[in-house]
Amino acid sequence: MSKLSHIDQHGKANMVDVGDKAITSREAVAEGYIYINLVTMQEIVQQQNKKGDVLTTAKIAGIMAAKQCSNLIPLCHPLMLSKVDVTIEIDEKNARLRVQSLCKLSGKTGVEMEALTAVNVAxxxxxxxxxxxxPAMRIExxxxxxxxxxxxxxWQHPDTLISEPSSDV
Structure with a gap:
């Protein structure tokens, strides 16, 4: 009935069978930005946020989120990630923080959703x-x-030259 990968012959939601796929080394890198005012930026840089270490907490949250992706997105496969890295770059000039994630594994399906989940939750x-x-921050x-x-x-996004995640934060 359907050539869609997540729909079965009866039009019902279906988790793709990856059992016959080859195990390969897979990696995905994702990014996102949060725009903040300069006062908040300084609180983060000087570690004066009332809730604590903002950057470390966000990094840990992103790593934890990547590991929970299949619990959050219904048709994602549970994966044995071998590496999750989340970095946060401070860009005071543009009043924003850039969050970047790297997810790796050896497996039968990709890790794009895990990388995106890490970025979103961070x-x-x-x-x-x-x-x-x-309260006027925006995520983009x-x-x-x-x-x-x-x-x-x-595959690389056509409109970008990327830098690899560093271990800054």
Whole structure:
């Protein structure tokens, strides 16, 4: 009936069977931004936010979220991630923080959803921890930058040259 991968022959939601797929090394990098006012930026930089260490808390939240992706998104496969890294870059010039995630595994399905989930939850954590100081923050630009592995091989977002995540925060 359908050529859609998540719909069965009766039109019902279906988790894709990846049992016959080859195990390959897979990796995905995603990013997103949160725009904040300069007062809130300084509170973060000087670690003076009333809720504590904003950057470390957001990083840990992103890592935890990537590991929970299949519990949050109904048709995602549970994955044995071998690496999750979340970095947060402070961009005072543009009044924003850039969150970037890297997810890796050896498996039968990609890790784009895990990378996106890590970015989203890290951004939401930043919002939650800073909302008293800046309720007008906005989250934008969430996207997959790059993925490797599987039968499609390497893919990079067409409008970007990316930098690898650093271990800044």
């Amino acid at each position: 951004l939401l954590t930043l919002f939650d921890m800073c909302k008293a100081s800046d 630009g969430i996207r997959v930058l790059r993925k490797t592995g599987g039968k499609t091989g390497e």
